[in-house]
Structure formats: C-alpha cells, structure tokens
Amino acid sequence: MIPRYSRPDMVAIWSPETKFRIWFEIEAHACDAMADLGVIPRENAQAVWKAKDVEFDVARIDEIEAVTKHDVIAFLTHLSEIVGADAARFVHQGMTSSDVLDTTFNVQLVRAADILIADMKELLAALKRRAYEHKETVRIGRSHGIHAEPTTMGLTFARFYAEMERNLNRLEKARFEVATGAISGAVGTFANIDPRIEEHVCAQMGLEPEPISTQVIPRDRHAAFFAALGVVASSIENIAIEIRHMQRTEVLEAEEFFSAGQKGSSAMPHKRNPVLTENLTGLARLVRMAVVPAMENVALWHERDISHSSVERNIGPDTTVTLDFALARLTQVIDKLVIYPENMLANLHKFRGLVMSQRVLLALTQAGVSREDAYTLVQRNAMKVWEEGKDFKTELLADADVTAALSPAEIEEKFDMAYHTKHVDTIFKRVFKD
Amino acid sequence: MIPRYSRPDMVAIWSPETKFRIWFEIEAHACDAMADLGVIPRENAQAVWKAKDVEFDVARIDEIEAVTKHDVIAFLTHLSEIVGADAARFVHQGMTSSDVLDTTFNVQLVRAADILIADMKELLAALKRRAYEHKETVRIGRSHGIHAEPTTMGLTFARFYAEMERNLNRLEKARFEVATGAISGAVGTFANIDPRIEEHVCAQMGLEPEPISTQVIPRDRHAAFFAALGVVASSIENIAIEIRHMQRTEVLEAEEFFSAGQKGSSAMPHKRNPVLTENLTGLARLVRMAVVPAMENVALWHERDISHSSVERNIGPDTTVTLDFALARLTQVIDKLVIYPENMLANLHKFRGLVMSQRVLLALTQAGVSREDAYTLVQRNAMKVWEEGKDFKTELLADADVTAALSPAEIEEKFDMAYHTKHVDTIFKRVFKD
Amino acid sequence: MIPRYSRPDMVAIWSPETKFRIWFEIEAHACDAMADLGVIPRENAQAVWKAKDVEFDVARIDEIEAVTKHDVIAFLTHLSEIVGADAARFVHQGMTSSDVLDTTFNVQLVRAADILIADMKELLAALKRRAYEHKETVRIGRSHGIHAEPTTMGLTFARFYAEMERNLNRLEKARFEVATGAISGAVGTFANIDPRIEEHVCAQMGLEPEPISTQVIPRDRHAAFFAALGVVASSIENIAIEIRHMQRTEVLEAEEFFSAGQKGSSAMPHKRNPVLTENLTGLARLVRMAVVPAMENVALWHERDISHSSVERNIGPDTTVTLDFALARLTQVIDKLVIYPENMLANLHKFRGLVMSQRVLLALTQAGVSREDAYTLVQRNAMKVWEEGKDFKTELLADADVTAALSPAEIEEKFDMAYHTKHVDTIFKRVFKD
Amino acid sequence: MIPRYSRPDMVAIWSPETKFRIWFEIEAHACDAMADLGVIPRENAQAVWKAKDVEFDVARIDEIEAVTKHDVIAFLTHLSEIVGADAARFVHQGMTSSDVLDTTFNVQLVRAADILIADMKELLAALKRRAYEHKETVRIGRSHGIHAEPTTMGLTFARFYAEMERNLNRLEKARFEVATGAISGAVGTFANIDPRIEEHVCAQMGLEPEPISTQVIPRDRHAAFFAALGVVASSIENIAIEIRHMQRTEVLEAEEFFSAGQKGSSAMPHKRNPVLTENLTGLARLVRMAVVPAMENVALWHERDISHSSVERNIGPDTTVTLDFALARLTQVIDKLVIYPENMLANLHKFRGLVMSQRVLLALTQAGVSREDAYTLVQRNAMKVWEEGKDFKTELLADADVTAALSPAEIEEKFDMAYHTKHVDTIFKRVFKD
Secondary structure: OOHHHOOHHHHHHOOHHHHHHHHHHHHHHHHHHHHHOOOOOHHHHHHHHHHOOOOOOHHHHHHHHHHHOOHHHHHHHHHHHHHOHHHHOOOOOOOOHHHHHHHHHHHHHHHHHHHHHHHHHHHHHHHHHHHHHOOOOEEEEEEOOEEEEEEEHHHHHHHHHHHHHHHHHHHHHHHHHHOEEOOOOOOOOOOOOOHHHHHHHHHHHOOEEOOOOOOOOOOHHHHHHHHHHHHHHHHHHHHHHHHHHHHOOOOOOEEOOOOHHHHHHOOOOOOOOOHHHHHHHHHHHHHHOOHHHHHHOOOOOOOEOOHHHHHHHHHHHHHHHHHHHHHHHHHHHHHHOEEOHHHHHHHHOOOOOHHHHHHHHHHHHHOOOOHHHHHHHHHHHHHHHHHHOOOHHHHHHOOHHHHHHOOHHHHHHHOOOHHHHOOHHHHHHHHHOO | OOHHHOOHHHHHHOOHHHHHHHHHHHHHHHHHHHHHOOOOOHHHHHHHHHHHHOOOOHHHHHHHHHHHOOHHHHHHHHHHHHHOHHHHOOOOOOOOHHHHHHHHHHHHHHHHHHHHHHHHHHHHHHHHHHHHHOOOOEEEEEEOOEEEEEEEHHHHHHHHHHHHHHHHHHHHHHHHHHOEEOOOOOOOOOOOOOHHHHHHHHHHHOOEEOOOOOOOOOOHHHHHHHHHHHHHHHHHHHHHHHHHHHHOOOOOOEEOOOOHHHHHHOOOOOOOOOHHHHHHHHHHHHHHOOHHHHHHOOOOOOOEOOHHHHHHHHHHHHHHHHHHHHHHHHHHHHHHOEEOHHHHHHHHOOOOOHHHHHHHHHHHHHOOOOHHHHHHHHHHHHHHHHHHOOOHHHHHHOOHHHHHHOOHHHHHHHOOOHHHHOOHHHHHHHHHOO | OOHHHOOHHHHHHOOHHHHHHHHHHHHHHHHHHHHHOOOOOHHHHHHHHHHOOOOOOHHHHHHHHHHHOOHHHHHHHHHHHHHOHHHHOOOOOOOOHHHHHHHHHHHHHHHHHHHHHHHHHHHHHHHHHHHHHOOOOEEEEEEOOEEEEEEEHHHHHHHHHHHHHHHHHHHHHHHHHHOEEOOOOOOOOOOOOOHHHHHHHHHHHOOEEOOOOOOOOOOHHHHHHHHHHHHHHHHHHHHHHHHHHHHOOOOOOEEOOOOHHHHHHOOOOOOOOOHHHHHHHHHHHHHHOOHHHHHHOOOOOOOEOOHHHHHHHHHHHHHHHHHHHHHHHHHHHHHHOEEOHHHHHHHHOOOOOHHHHHHHHHHHHHOOOOHHHHHHHHHHHHHHHHHHOOOHHHHHHOOHHHHHHOOHHHHHHHOOOHHHHOOHHHHHHHHHOO | OOHHHOOHHHHHHOOHHHHHHHHHHHHHHHHHHHHHOOOOOHHHHHHHHHHOOOOOOHHHHHHHHHHHOOHHHHHHHHHHHHHOHHHHOOOOOOOOHHHHHHHHHHHHHHHHHHHHHHHHHHHHHHHHHHHHHOOOOEEEEEEOOEEEEEEEHHHHHHHHHHHHHHHHHHHHHHHHHHOEEOOOOOOOOOOOOOHHHHHHHHHHHOOEEOOOOOOOOOOHHHHHHHHHHHHHHHHHHHHHHHHHHHHOOOOOOEEOOOOHHHHHHOOOOOOOOOHHHHHHHHHHHHHHOOHHHHHHOOOOOOOEOOHHHHHHHHHHHHHHHHHHHHHHHHHHHHHHOEEOHHHHHHHHOOOOOHHHHHHHHHHHHHOOOOHHHHHHHHHHHHHHHHHHOOOHHHHHHOOHHHHHHOOHHHHHHHOOOHHHHOOHHHHHHHHHOO
16 A cells, blocks of 8 residues: 555555454444343443444554554453453453454455445546547547547547446445455354354444354455456556557547646646556556455465465555545546547548548449459559548549449548447447436 | 366367357348348348358368468358358448457357356255265364364365355356447447347347447456456365365375275375365466456457457466366365265364363353463363373363362363354355255 | 467477477486496396387377376386387386476476577567667657657667567576476485486486475476566567557557568558557467466475476466467567658657757756746747647747847757767667677 | 564665665766766765765655655755755756666665575575484475375475575576666656766666666566565465474474463463464465566556556565565574474374385385285285274284295385485585585
8 A cells, every 4th residue: 555546535444443443343242242142241231332432542452462462352451441341351252353353354345345336436427427528529449559440539438437337336246245244253163152143243234144154254255356356457457548548649639637737837738648547557557466366365274374364464455545546546537638629530530531441442342343343443542542642532532433333422421420420329328328 | 278177068169160150150140130120131141041050161261261361251251152152242241350259259258157157056066965964074173274173074065165156156247247249340339230230149149239349348348257267266276275184194084086996906095195186276276367367458459459369369268168177176076075074083182172171261260260270270281181191171070170160060061062063053054045 | 378379399399299208218318327326237228218219109108098097107108018018127217207297397398498598589689680770760759658859769679679688588597497307206305216317317308406306396496487488478568569559550650561462452551450569468468377376386285286287287388389479479570560760750740849848948047048937938939839830949949039048050959869869879889789 | 565564674775764865875976977077066066965964854855745746856956955056956967757766766676685685595594504403303205295205304494495595596686687777868868968977876876777778777677576576485485384284283293483481371282373374375475466567567658658656666665575574584483493303203103104115015026026916915914004003014024925025124124214314415415515
C-alpha cells in the first residue's frame, strides 16, 4: 500500500482501530449468544457492551502484546481493563484466536468489496454519460493499430461500460465468496463451542456461517476474491491503454483533463502526458500480482498452517486500497476526458477515403464486376491515393471503368458515415438496456 | 498439453476436425439467418447444409491454406468444393474471420466447461461417499502440522466436498462468462451484417449474443474463465497435499490405491509412493500458470490486436485438458483411497493423551483451581508423558492434587472422543443439506 | 508447444528419439566408468556401445512400457534386445531412474540454451546492422507517447542491441546454471555407486557433476534458467511494442516486411498489420508464464517429490521452443523492417517546431531574459503554433521581443538537428565497442 | 512492506531521508563535473556541498511539493533554501528528473543487494556450522515423503548450503545488473548535458554509466534483479518446508528454537508450532509475486512511459525488505534449530529394517540366487515385518534359504549405516571446498 495511491475510507478498514472494533463486536456478540444458550450469565454478556463506544487504545494493546506475545490475548486483557475483570471473564470462552482473526478478515474484505462496488457504480455512471455524449462522434476503428472501419467514441465508452458492468457483477460475486464467518474452534469441530454461537455472531456481522471450517475459513474463497480483483484491474488497464493511445501525439483524439490554469501556463502545449492512465497501467499490475500468491495460499497443511497469513497481511490491504484508488482515478479520468472530435475525423481521413476501399470492392462485385476486375479497379485508384496523395472518392468518380459499374450516387453512398453508425442505437439498447 | 495427462473427449474439442465442424455450423446458421432476412436466396442457404454430415478434409484445408495463407478462406474454399461454388457463394457474406474464430473459441470453451462440470460432479459424488463412510473415523486434527484436537476423516472429506461444491459453482459461472458469440464485423458496428444474424447463430450454437463486441469478444470474459480454472486447480492441490501428508511413512493414515497384484508382488511394502497426488500438485501449477497471461490478454489495442491469439492457442487446450485429467485422476484417487483408521488412532495416541491437556486444564479451572495451580498440575503430569513415556490419563488419575479437584469419572470424560464428534451431524447437514 | 510457433532443431531436442539417445549415452558412459573402476568387465561395457549408431525403436519401447509401467526399465529392456542380455546385464547398475532422467533433462536444457544463444547472436547481428544503417536517421523521441526531443532510429536499434546483449549474457549464465549432471543414487549418498562414475559421465556429456544432489538435481537451478528466459521474452515484447507503435496508421515510421508480391496485390495499401510483432507480444507471455511454476518447483519434499515433473514436461519443451521461434521471428522482423525516414521527419515536424520550445526557453533565460518573461515569450508564440497552425521558428523570428534577446542565427541554431545527434558516436562506441 | 516483517537497515534505504540524500549527492557530483568541464563556476559547485551534512527537512519538501506538484523541483527549491539561491542556480542544469530518480533507484537497489548479500553470507555460515555438526547424524532419506535410504542431517544442511551459495552468486549478479546510472537527458541523447558528467556522477556513486539509456535506465535490468530475488525466495521456501516436515508431530526430527522459559512453562509440550518457517513460506510468496510485474515493466512505450513507476514504488521496498527479513529469520532458525538424532533413528527403524530390503535383494542376486527366487525370499520376510511387526534382519537370519546364499556377516553388513555414509566426506569436500 503506497500512501500516494490510497484513499482514506479504504485505508481505514485496515487500521488497527477498525480491527480491534471488529474483534470487540465478534466477542461481544458471542457473549450474547452464550447468554442466550445459558452458558454464561446474561449480565456478564451485557457488561461487555460497556466498551461499545470506547476507543480502544492501540498503543496500550501493543504494550501488552510486547509482554504476552499474543495479539488476541493482549486485546482481551485491554478489554478487561475497560469492562472490568469480572465482566470480561467469559469473553472468548471456547473460542480460538483464529475464530476472531479469520472472521475479522472476512468482515474487512466484505467492507472493502462494498467500497469497490460503490466505486464501480460511479465509474459506470461516468462511462454511460460519456457514451451518450459521444454516441455519434465518429472515429476510425482500428485493428492491429491500423485503420479499419469507422465506429463511434460512444461505442468505445459503451464497450468499457459493458466490461465494467461485468466487473461489477464479478465484484458482487467476490464479496459473496468471502462473506462468511467461523467460530468453530481449534480444528472446526465445535467441540468447545456451540454452533449456534457462530450462527448468531455471523448474523450480527452480516456474514453467513462457514458450512465447514477447520481452524480457518477455507482459502479457495480468498483466491476467488483476489482473482476477481485481478480481472477488474486488467479491465482498468484495458481502458487506460485506450486513452494512452488516444493521447499520443500523432493520434491526439483525447487528453486527460488539465485545469484551465495548467493549460494557460504551458509553454509546451504539445506536452501533456497521460500520466494518470500510465499510472493506472502500473497499478493494474500491482493488483494482479496478488492473484497467484492468493492461489498458492489455498493448499494449507491439514487443518491449517499459517503460511497464508503474511501473504494476506500484505495483499488484503494492498490490493483493495490500490484498486479503490485506481477505480476512483479512472472515474475522474473518464469523467473529465477531453475529447477531440475534429482530430478523430482528421485521423479517419488521413488516407483520404482509403478505409472505404473494401466497401467499394464489395459493391463492384455485387454490381456484377468479376472479383479479379473489381480488385484491379480498386487497386489502381487506391495506389494513387497511397502514393500520390490523391482523394479516393474523387479518383473513383473519375474512373470510367468504375462509373460503368457504379453510379456516382452509389459511389458517394460508400463514403457515407451513416452506413457505419446505423446500428449504434441497437448496440446502446443492448448495453444500457434503456 | 501433454498426451500422458489428457483424456480423449476433452482433446477432441480442440481437434481441427471439431474446429472446422463448428466453423461450418456458424457459417451455415448465418446463411439461414440471411435467408430469413431475405438477404440471400433460401436455396443457397439450404444447399450449404449438404456438408452437414461430411467429414472435412483437414489435410486438404491445410493444403489450400498453404497457398492462401488464410485459414478461414482455406476452409471456405474447401466448403465450396463440397457444396458447390454456387451454393457457397453467399457463405461468410459480410462477416470477418474473427466473427467465426472468436465465436468458435467460445463454443469450445463452453464445451470444455461442460466436461469440467461433469468431472466435478463425479468428484463430488466420490467425496460425499467417502465422507459418509468415514463420518465417525476419528483422527487427530493438526494445526501447523502439530497435533491439536480430534476430528474425523469424514469431516476432512466433507470440507473437500464443500470446497469443490464452491468450485462447481465457479465453473458454472465461468461457463456463463464465455457463453457468448459475436458476428458483428470488422470493428463491431454491424455495418456489413445485420445484428439479427448474430442473434440467430448464437441461439443455434447455445450462446448469448455479445452485447457489444469490437472485432473480438472482450477478453475480460476469458480472464475470468481461466482465473476460475486456477482456483479449481488450487483446490485440487489442497486435497493432493492432504493425501501426500497422510501417506508419508511416519503418518500412514491413507495410501493411494494399488491393485492387489501390485501389493502382493512387492518386496518393499513400505515403499508405495503417492505419485498420483504429487502429479496433481504439478498439474495444478500448470493450470494456474495460465491465469496471469489470460489477464494480460485483456488490454488489447483499440478494437483488437492479435497478441492474445498465440496465448489462447496454448492455454485454451492446455488448461482445459490438464484440468479435466486432474479432476478425473483426483476422483479416482478419492474413490479408491485406502484409509487406515487404526493408524489414525495410533497417531492420535502418539503422546498418550497429551492432546487432551487443554481440556484438563480448562476443567481444573472450572472446578475452582486457580489458573496458576491448574497449570502446574497439568504441566507436571504432561512432562512425565513427554519425557518418560507415561500415559497422561493414568498419571492424572494417580495425582492426588488432580483428583482432589476432578473425580475419576470427570477425568475419564476429558478423554472421551464423543466430545469431539458430537457436532459432526450438524456439520454434515450444513455441507450435504440432507 | 504449438507447432506453428516452433522450429525443427529445437523440437528435435525434445523428441523421444533424442531422449533415448541421451539415456543410452549416459548408461554407456557409466558402464565405461564402471569398467575403469573394475566394477564390471570391460567387454560388457564395450558391448553396450554396439547400440551407438542404432536408431532406437520408440514404438517398441512404448510397447514394453505398457507392460512394465516404467519408462527407464522399458528402455533398458529394449537396449538389451539390441546389445544382448549378457552385454546389457551391468547397464544401470547401482543407478536410479532419476540419475538418468535428471541428467538427461539438463543435457536437453543445455542444448536448448545453445540454440537460444545462437539465435540471440543472429538477432544481435541484425540489430547492429540496422543501427549503423539508421545511425543518423532522425526521429522524434517520445516520453509518455508524447513528442519530447529528437533522437535517431539508430539509437533505437542500439538500445535494443544493448538490451539483447545483456540477454545473451543472461542466457549464457542460464546455460551454466543447468549444465550439471547427477549419478548419485536414491537419496544422493552414492551408497550404491562410486562418485567417479558421475564424474566420468558428466565430463562425457559436457556437464559438471552436481556437487550435492539428493535423488534429483536441485530445482533452484531450473528456476533461475526459466527466469532468465522470462527476462529475454520481456525484452522481445519491448522491441515488439516499439515496432507495433511505429507501424500504427497515424505514426507509420516503419512496417514489418512484406514481399513485393504482397504489396503489389493489395487493394488496401493502408492495411498492413504488424501481426508478427503482435504475435511476439503473445509469445512473450507464454514464455513468461513458466517462471512462477518453475519457482514453485524449487520446494520439493525431503530428498524429492515428483510434483515438478509434470510441470517440466510442459515448460521444458514449450518455453524453449517458443522462445527459439520468437527470437528467430524477431530477427527476421528486424532484418527486413521497412523504415520510413520521411514519415519520421513529418511526425517530428507535426507541431511545426514546438518540440524545440524548451531549448528556446532555456536560450532566452541564458541570454538574460527573466524566467517569467521568457516563459511569456515562448508561450505566446507556441500558442499560435498550437491553435492557429503557424510555424514556431517563423513566429519567433518575427517576434521583436524574442529577436531582441536572440539573433536570428541563434534562433536558427535552436532548430538544428545536429544539436541532438552530436553524441550518437559516443553512444555507439559505448554500445558496440568498435 | 509489513512493519512486523522488516528490519531497520533495509527500511532506512527506502526512507525519504535516504532518497533526498542520494538526490543531493547526484546533483552535487554533477555540479563538480560541470565545473571540471568549465560549464559552471567552480565556486558554485563547491557551495552546493554546504548541504553535505545537513539533514533535509522532509516535511518542508513535502510542503513545497504540494505547491509545485513536482518532487524534484520541490527538493531543488529546498536545497536552494539551504545553500542559497546563487549557489543553487546551476544545480540540475541540463538534467531531467529521471536522471536523478532512476539513478537513485539503482543506488537504493545496489545498497539493498549489499545487505542481502551480507544476509546470505550469515545464512551460509549458519548452514555450514550445522552441516559439520550433524555430518554423521544419520536420518532416513525420503522420496515422495516415503522412506528410501539413509542419509545424514549434515548432508541436508550441506545441500541447503550449496543452494544458498548459488543464490549468493545470483544476488551478486543481480547487484551487478542494476549497478548503473544515467544522466543522459530527456530522451537519452545527451543533447543538453555532456556524457562526462554521467561518467563522473556514476563513478562517485559506485555505478557504471548505462551504455545507452533513453529517459530511463532499461527495465530488463530490474526484471533480472527481481527474478533473482524470486529464486532466492523459492530456496527459502525449500528449506522452510523441510523444517516444517521435520517438526510435524509424527516426524519430530527437529524443532524451531524456543527459549528455556518457553519450554519449561508449557502445559502442552507436544504443541510447539513451526510458525517461523510457516511464515517464511508465506514471505517467499510475497517476494516471488514481484517477478511477473517486474517483467511486465520491461516493455515501455518508446523512450519511456511511467507505468513502471508505481510498480517499483511498491516492489522496490517491499521485496528487499521482506527478503532481508526472511533471510535473517531463516539464519536464526537454522542457527538454533533443535535437532533430535534419536528421533531420526527411531523413524529410520520404524519398519524394523525394511528400508534395507533392496540392498538384500541385490545381494541375493549377486550371490547367484535367481531374480525370481530372490524376490520371493525378500518378500516373504518383508511381509512378516510389514504385517506382523517382526524385525527384518532377525527374520532374514532365521530364514534358511536366505542364509544358504548369504552368511550372517553378509546379512549384517547390509544393515550397516556406514555403507550409506561412506561418501559424506567426498560430498562435503565438493560443497565446502575445504
């Protein structure tokens, strides 16, 4: 987690304060459930809630941990300092540290997912707005970086919208994957704790009880979670690279936003760098690199080993914080992206109509010209465009062999942009369903 | 794809024969749709279906491709040889190669997913059967590879079942991710082909139309697909490692199956290697290694570049074939796994009752002994077990300070296995829902 | 390994024929060493060499393996069929299968490395030739895809040369990493075989004896080997992406080669796709994906487990065959790359001198103009270029405030390309050392 | 970088204070070189060194950066506050930010490598000491987790030593890879700065001049650097897994150290978890996950894009800090590892001599017994051991058919440990070269 690429709400999820708050809630709800079951006195359970609005003293807990060498015991000791030894005496009864730690990790991941889902919705709103704005803004479509056929900037935004809507769905599934908790004891048998306590705590914490846990919640869930984040990050890279291409000097179909002041002050107006989307390209790699270790974490030894822990201490905060930042940054980039429709047209016409050569070829054959002859006709006019800088349509209209097969109106029609945009509405309906 | 780790049905999906068969179906269905729209004559569309039951001649297509340098054109030429030039003349009209290639790739992935889903169901059946068989077979649960508390072999199988059921769900979602087709032209605008043709072809091929494609179907879908396979592979590794541990000489709680013949003939009965699960560990790495390149494939340039293609030519067949083989091998391993309950008990008792020391400690404090005294009592008896090979329960029963706090019956109860298995039914109900 | 991306010499290294040939050589040399030590009769050792020029019958060996279920035994049986049971009776004495298999794998990797090293030298030769050819061909340097300052195409080739020379060095080190053999028995103790046999066999096979092996040669060596290939692949991607950028329609500073025929026949001269370098981008991902599993292979259990084996059966051939093909393809691309110096100049001048604005700014301040004033002067002329399409130098020469500080000659000098190329010789000397 | 898994010296390399210190040194040395070349006055160059022993005020620099939005300019402004505007006016002349940033990053990586190299030497010393200590401590060698033949604990340590010595070599090469600097201007042409300045600065900073840079130092160097760290991490995992296996309850051949106090106080002497090596397993994954993004960083656009930067801000500190911590932790684990030779012997004898069955089989055939008969003899005695718990040697000595072929002394010899350890000296000489 790099401070410059982080936002406070997501960072807060991973703070010690939040962690201890969740630990407290788990322990207190467990006490309630034990009281419900008659295992501990109701008043002890109630007394624990005295700490409900207390800010836990992280420094004090660290101090105790330095002695006890155990984080959960340190916290419980501090809790006992707050609520009193008597009230605290049944706290954590029958539980193991992992019951608290694993359930807490999932609470954090769920909250992180909630932020990411909200981020994604904002990104979708921006993409949709820009898609409608540029629904009919014609630009050249490119395969292999080479001009192919016209498309529109609205379709570009629309496909990013569709991709990100799939990613919203993936994030929701990822959230579901990790929305479980476990209070099942040292090897998951509930030997020392009633399963109903797990049920109560999970319900209160917004989780489902893990159907079967060992000492830990199974890590295939987390692998699926981080894999989903990796896919989202890859889609961010996809959009980022499109914008980087659009902004490169020779293309200049769009630029990342810059304040009026920035613009006015520049002595080098040609030098506005797409640093935000370049940065997003790098951030995508950072999110993606967590996928493989998260998968390596799945195969734990027997009922648990702790090899996954150090990995998760890193990738838990790092990938969620980075992805949150990246989504927000991308939303801002999309929202304010400066589009240059005139440059799009200029690029489209760079080879003076040559991008329409295939339509002309097809029209000639459909008009009864043999494939070989049609090819020769297109080629000889295309070469004048390519080598001598002529205009393709002008040349075709001046070629008697061509006009013998196609009327001027038919030739003109081949250069009509509406031919290429006629299904934009259909596609928008598919994508935006409205 | 390594022949020795492959099965014929999955391999067949990736054969040239299958590929050309799918190409044919897409082209023929497209002709039908064009006829429906009145774009081409019905009889031409019908004539194409003459090739329906013809085996395409792969060598002949290769031969044509050697000249045309284009695989789809080579195929169309061969098709024209079969159905006649006249019938064939409208085939592929308005389409681009990618319309066929990308839709075909997704058909193959969907079929592959179907096999994987069937594999997974067989694995689940085996896991369930073994879980019930060993529901009450007590073994020691281990955290960090160290004895913790008793659990049962049935619970071990049950947690693998629960994990693989999640993976079944992930495979179904992965199948859904790639179950789309696109017949949308050079940059996805449908400029040269009516969207209703895409709809018809997709419906016939069991796919949904891709809401918005460019020249290609967006690759976030495939990234999600291969990521799901990576999670499944990691779970296979998880089970494999459990079995490898169980089979190691000092543990010997289970062995991979071996025929009676194999057993009888051996002069080295101690030397049966868990080579199948070791192999599965390696195969898991092979499946997993496709995840990152599949994610790197997402960011294509503009409406498409072809960088993803060579990657998919490899990971498409390789990961599905490998995972199919691995799932089948794992099912066989689970199905025939030789379980040694007596060794499980022997291991559990390796330290003559010491695994119960925590329960005794807790009981002493609950009986009113101070925590410090309880600790001392447990410790002095535990050390006799650890250092002198004594039996823990016997020592406790002989320790007047212990029996002053706990009756012999109470001490006996601490060593009762039923304490640890009392919630097995609850857990089984959660997992198997029956 | 995808046939279309492979070349025969590298493929041959991984054929069954080659494998059995290496097995034979290892066994025969081991017999010689045993005879030297007096452990077996000299005539038996000599008799084994009868198979020296015999083509082993792969089908026959497979047939035997179907019965024996053991590849090395199947081979030895076949060898015995060739040289006679008596001659063969001491073959493999005291050895384990892994002695043969692991040493063979390293022989194959060394031979593969030799081909890759030769490939790299050819690539270097092509890069060097093109670098000198275009040493003074000016083009615009770009940071962030945005025009920065002039550089030369020769420098671009030179930096790829320098990068690939480092990769040559890495390949040589990678070769060294795996150039060891082991004939040390079941757990590496030489209990059943004299270390001098290992020494002799290794010397004959061009390997160093592994100082300490277990049953296997340690896999950190192979991890380092495949990691080096991953770095080489990443550099291939680096060059590929430069060329893809150069070929994109709006840039068009270079094109992948095409035969005169291809060019002449095209009706779409604007549509030449950089498919070779796009393909190389994908192939780079394929090579790179082997790095992590090769690293995961390092941690084997105790003296060996066989989890690495299936991984290596795949990545051994696949990465070396793919990288060999990629290097050869890249060499051809570089060798024949069509460079368009005139387009480079046109791109450089796209904003009519604006790329020199920083030099002018600096010159003004050095001429005593305050930083603020200099900025204003540059800005007001730059904006005329940017917004009105004027020429920067012309505007500066016409601006009295500018000419008050800089003489026309001084202004002219700021637009002199020689300023930017003056150290090209120095850099070439550093890179090519000649 | 997780604080709990970090050590101060490595962390300090990545502090803002260190970064600014290096920036200063680069700038000041560059001024000296400019003065040498007569480009700037000597007294200005000398005046810059006034800041030599000044602690830079990070908060003040941040404050300036908040206004200037540029880190290097903020630093230069602060420097100017320290040494005076006049002295500072030539600082950074002709340089670009990347000249400073990239050279600084490599200085940091070189210093990090120096620490890692020192760490590795300490690890090697510990491994060597333990290897000699347990040179003759016999334990069973295992393939596939199954008992194979005896080896010694010294050989285990020795092979880790050999592996880590290779890693030392790899770290030294990795250090060499990144030990270059570049002061070459906006696109690497030295247009605005003399190459001799780069030479001087590099010499002073302990670097080689990068033969050819663009705006950046080429990233294949860094890919190779992080790949080397990934290999080292994988070897750490290799050792960690060996120890985790040794410590598992059923094996118990070693335990991670614990203080006398820890031991004495335990009421659960059987429950000492190998948490340090489990942690190392996880840390290895964290280091390894940087390898792929470092390789993805190689392919920058043209003369540079900034996508690599965010990746490196993370993996630069994170991998070096984590690997430093891991190496130090592993050294401590090795140094204090508690070895249980008696348990090693007990494990070796678990099947009462069966591990010698292959030697007996071989001896019988060498004594003239047919292979089939020998097999039968071994098998019938082995089965009594396996199924009835008998002792193998005792059974053989009592089997008249066996003793007809082998004398009691010959049989005894087959169970002699010295047979297996006879080449330990040879191997130690190879490994330790002393």
